Amino acid sequence: MTPTEPPPARGPAAPAAVRPPLPVKMVIAGGFGVGKTTAVGAISEIEPLTTEASITEVAAGVDDLTHTPRKTTTTVAMDFGCITVDPTLKLYLFGTPGQERFGFMWDDIVEGAVGGLVIVDTRRLDDCYAAVDYFEHKGIPFAVAVNAFDGKVEHSLEEVRWALDVSAGVPVVVFDARERGSVRDALLVVLELALARTEG
């Protein structure tokens, strides 16, 4: 009965002791109006948030004097959501801003992402070329998800694969951006691909 031990810490831990979760980032890309925000909203535990971010656009020509591409920084609105896996792990889903212009860089958004999902509307396939090229160039694991608007897909997956000219290792799936389970399964395809890469 010797009260020598100091009493254990009690009450709420000091705020500074709150250890944040490890954030894991995935990117949802595709043309304007293709269903990116819908997909994020279908599975996010919070209403999708919007923030202003910067992207760098590379002009089509080169500067005659310096022979370097002209770059300009543009502010764009970016939607995102998140899923808490457990208190130590949180998945963030960032929708890249729709961009149809010639060259652009999402590096600021995509840096460190474990994978990407390129959403495709088969009526406007060319809207997603930029996203496919970007992920291929960066070596980021990605899948193509054909959004079945009104439950219909106008082209077969083989036609989509041929039109996009993606390599055989890139999964092409059909999904419904409004359905949580469907978005979940599309994200799982990307994560399984990322996992397979780590296992060589």
Next chain:
Amino acid sequence: MADGTADGAADGIPPPGPAPVGPAPAVRPYLVTAGRVADAASGRALPLETQVVATAEGLDALGRLSFEQHDIVAACRLPQSLAELAARLRLHLNVVRVLAEDLREEGRLAVYVPDAAATRDASVLRRVIDGLRAIPDSRGVPSDTD
């Protein structure tokens, strides 16, 4: 659904009445950072998902902090990503980046830069996969707009 095409301002005459999108910010974004910008182009800027949380020191100093610094520390009682912070405080991401760096240097904010290698670790990916698999199908999501 908003129609993003041309509206009435094309003739150069400002339309009467309030601005269509909401009031313009009273302060230009980079005024609050004294013109400093985050080094986004070089890839050395803090990633969007960087977690920030107020320190005890920061919360103690809350009453002495100015507007944006005050709001950031107050919002970071619980861990936040920079992206969430920017969205909730309606600040440009790059402004939040600069201010978060300042607050870290002053000891008022703990900034946890994500370790890209850790997030690509197989065991982490497996945990994310298991976590996602546990999410049930929804019974119809009302959202049908983009």
